[in-house]
Amino acid sequence: MFSYIYERVVRYALKFGVVGLVGYAIDVGIFNLLRVGSFGSDVWWQSPLGAKLISVTLSTLATWFGNRYWTFREHRRRNFVLELIEFAAIAVVGLGISLFCLWISHYVLGFDNLAADNISANVIGLVLATAFRFLMYRFWVYAPTRADGHTALKNKAATAEAERLS
Numbered sequence: 001m002f003s004y005i006y007e008r009v010v011r012y013a014l015k016f017g018v019v020g021l022v023g024y025a026i027d028v029g030i031f032n033l034l035r036v037g038s039f040g041s042d043v044w045w046q047s048p049l050g051a052k053l054i055s056v057t058l059s060t061l062a063t064w065f066g067n068r069y070w071t072f073r074e075h076r077r078r079n080f081v082l083e084l085i086e087f088a089a090i091a092v093v094g095l096g097i098s099l100f101c102l103w104i105s106h107y108v109l110g111f112d113n114l115a116a117d118n119i120s121a122n123v124i125g126l127v128l129a130t131a132f133r134f135l136m137y138r139f140w141v142y143a144p145t146r147a148d149g150h151t152a153l154k155n156k157a158a159t160a161e162a163e164r165l166s
Helices: 002-035 048-071 080-108 114-141 150-165
Strands: none
Touching (some): 002 048, 048 080, 080 114
């Protein structure tokens, strides 16, 4: 029973976590660089929401590569454009979860300092968004049953070969 659960979820969750840590470093690093004005001041990307939008976009591209070529490599899809679109759609919802947490903290509750922005967006928002993204990537974007996924194509070829040999 444990090996079944390990093969179906735990192994992917561990790899997803490593890729996520890299994405997290990119996200938090860029977010803070933008918020403190490293790339200009009094511009839209220095605002909490602008900085988060840019940092999540860049970290999403990095995590797509990591998940496609390492975490879910045996389930990646032949149509990588559709896969990226679906991956990005899930990431946008995850971004929405993080932005909502940041918006509530910064604009509704009035916690308008850099530490509060980081806690709301990069701790609370991250935990909620990560759980959502993992489930959706594992069981939708990279589901082994996707018709154009490598696993499905390999199984189809094996079935065709077995029928040919029968």
